[in-house]
């Protein structure tokens with residue numbers, strides 16, 4: 001069995017999209033293309049296949065041109081998978097941060113489940129898990145690597161960064177309040193809910209607006225420096241254990257040691273803003 005393969009030149013119709021996949025080429029079978037065109041419901045457009053949008057959404061793509069690339073052997077009845085020109089998330093810092101948001105959302109689902117079950121011990125662990133993820137993702141990768149690297153490159157970048165940092169502080173402060181109460185076997189439903197709503201809203205803001213804007217302003221050199229900084233941090237980061245829920249909170253010397261360890265990881269993140277050219 002064979003299927004006709006075609007090259008499609010497309011343009012993303014999302015109004016604020018400016019990531020690297022905004023325009024490009026996709027190769028896929030004609031049948032698969034017909035399927036995607038039918039599901040778009042619009043003449044001259046098609047729904048983007050899985051993985052084509054760097055931000056992970058199914059977007060409307062406008063067809064700019066279509067070219068035959070000949071017959072290709074296809075086994076089975078399923079349409080052939082499209083070949084994606086985009087870089088893998090592991091090579092692109094923005095795609096990587098978007099992927100990490102999915103992990104954070106999974107932890108939030110665990111927390112919601114533990115609240116429903118009134119399971120204080122499970123919540124103690126899942127909120128610790130969330131705090132470690134936020135330390136690595138928000139406080140280190142975003143604040144210490146991405147934000148300094150985009151300085152001067154993004155219009156209104158400074159204002160956007162301070163809004164994002166404010167969101168980070170707010171979520172962390174709600175999280176600390178929730179964890180403090182767990183020591184006394186209390187589940188602060190209202191605060192947990194505010195924390196989850198706040199964090200989900202923050203993630204939506206970054207995925208749909210902030211990252212789309214930032215990504216369009218970073219060239220490949222800056223991207224690779226950001227990736228290096230993030231990898232260094234990832235390797236050096238040591239997650240804090242959940243610890244004993246009933247034990248007293250950290251003493252000041254323990255807190256000092258923890259702060260020193262975080263500062264050491266932060267130093268590793270330093271990248272200069274200049275380009276390698």
Ligand SMILES: [Fe+2]
Pocket residue numbers: 097101137138142203206
């Ligand atoms: Fe984020």
Ligand SMILES: [Fe+2]
Pocket residue numbers: 138142164168202206
């Ligand atoms: Fe963030």
